[in-house]
Amino acid sequence: MLPDLNRLRVFYHVYSLQSINMAAKNLHLTQPGVSQHIKKLEFEIKTPLFIRRHKKIIPTWAADKLFAMVKPFMETLGSEIKNISKPMDHPYGLLRIGAPLEFGKTYFPAICQAFRKKYNQVTFKIRLEEPDQLLDMLNKGILDFVVIDYFSAKDQFFGRPEQYKIDSLAEETFILASSKEYFENMMGKNISFETLMSMDFITDEHEPFILKHWFWHYFKKSISKFNIIMAIESHQALLNCVRLGMGLAITADHLIWNEIETGKIVPIFPTKEKVLNKISLVQLRDKKATLTEETFQTFFKKQIKAKENLK
CATH class of the missing domain: 3.40.190.10 (Periplasmic binding protein-like II)
Incomplete structure (x- = not known):
């Protein structure tokens, strides 16, 4: 049997505000009334939802899980109900x-x-x-x-x-990108497997999956380790590292199209068959x-x- 929907509504406000008193004001209910709703809901689902401390409530793991289920419904209902007519x-x-x-x-x-x-x-x-x-x-x-x-x-x-x-x-082309200076000075314009594997790399992945995929596509070699000098979660930061000549990185060509066209960034293609x-x-x-x-x-x-x- 589903819990009482009105109690779930009260729970949503209590959890969101982390306060029974503030939830009571928002819902135009008394504080004891809100507390009673929460107690009955806890009885219905047979698990505590909040740990009571002096003037403070702490959500339990069950409350976190219940809120994750209730939140999408409540927020969608709130935004759509005004449009129903x-x-x-x-x-x-x-x-x-x-x-x-x-x-x-x-x-x-x-x-x-x-x-x-x-x-x-x-x-x-x-x-x-x-x-x-x-x-x-x-x-x-x-x-x-x-x-x-x-x-x-x-x-x-x-x-x-x-x-x-x-x-x-659409399809985007994944390229191994290098600054013009890095390509000329560090690589000597050489894109052989041996040269590439001796270079420094930047990635925005926890595990360089796309980098491994790129090397497998072009060289049919499974690489277990790259010389990754920086792992950074922002792709824009990764591109800035490439621009600064820190090393090589995988990106989509459309993100730096103008820089490729003007020659500031060099896209590396060991063969004509591109990674899509x-x-x-x-x-x-x-x-x-x-x-x-x-x-x-x-x-x-x-x-x-x-x-x-x-x-």
Whole structure:
């Protein structure tokens, strides 16, 4: 049996505010009334939710888990209930979208701004995370759809691609990037396997998976160790390290297109066959998209295609 929904609503406010007194004021209830709701909820789910200290409450592990389940529902309900009486013939309301960090930072601000010029009743909540985290949030209903990059559906979707609707948006080329000075002075313009393996590398991954993939693609050699002189979580910081001539790093060509064109950055291609990374829009196959989702997705695809054609 599900817990009383009104008690879950009270719990949501208590947890969010970390205060029974403040929750009581927000809900226009008495403090004892709020406390009684929490006690009854704890009885229903048969576990304590808060540890009481003097003038302070501390959420338990069970409270953290319950809040993670309740939060998406409460926040979606709060943002959508005001729109429930509006006509359904035009886009409106909140879109919850996920994307990789650099792709999201590069494309979403301008595209969302352009979309809102046409449909100003649409708002956005954008999550920028790793693909596996985005898929997890999609599966849990936290996101409406996601844009992810991956080498292959088999690798990325954990053997279950059939549960997703996957629409290809674009392909980006992964390059091993070097500053012009590093390429000329440190490498002597030599891109042999032996020379590359003696160079310094920068990565923004905990495990240099993409770097390993790049070397396997071109040299069919499995590399267990690189001379990584810096691991940094920001891709923009990684690119700055390349610009400074600290070493070599993997990036997508479109992120530094102008610098490649002007010769400031040298893309290294040991052979003509390039490493391609697919960008796709992914949603759950059994979820019916709303008019707002469909309209934005169509708009988004056109915007990405237009940007690709400008390269």
